[in-house]
Amino acid sequence: MSEESHPIRDGRDIFDIHAEFCGLFSNPARLRIVWTLSEGERTVGDLAQQLGLPASTLSGHLRKLRDKGVVETRREGSNIHYYVVSGHFLKGCLEIRAGILEVLRRSESYFE
Numbered sequence: 001m002s003e004e005s006h007p008i009r010d011g012r013d014i015f016d017i018h019a020e021f022c023g024l025f026s027n028p029a030r031l032r033i034v035w036t037l038s039e040g041e042r043t044v045g046d047l048a049q050q051l052g053l054p055a056s057t058l059s060g061h062l063r064k065l066r067d068k069g070v071v072e073t074r075r076e077g078s079n080i081h082y083y084v085v086s087g088h089f090l091k092g093c094l095e096i097r098a099g100i101l102e103v104l105r106r107s108e109s110y111f112e
Contacts, residue, residue: 032051071085
């Protein structure tokens, strides 16, 4: 058994945790949030305006991303700025998107 598949936490292995994170990124709104934050940190108000989401909906998604450690916050006065913690999450999103585009180029009807 490779080191990466040994139990990590609560008897779960890296594959269990990986699947949990993939579920986190399975929501289109959360993907849009991470994609937008790849351009730089934003406040909830900035994100709400840019993504066209109600602040309450956005806050729920940000809480889920923050609880899993994908985003963190920085306070500046009364504003809370959100940012992506690791470029690996962004790189993963880019790689999956590149794979999707490759599939679409080969077969335009794939997702129909």
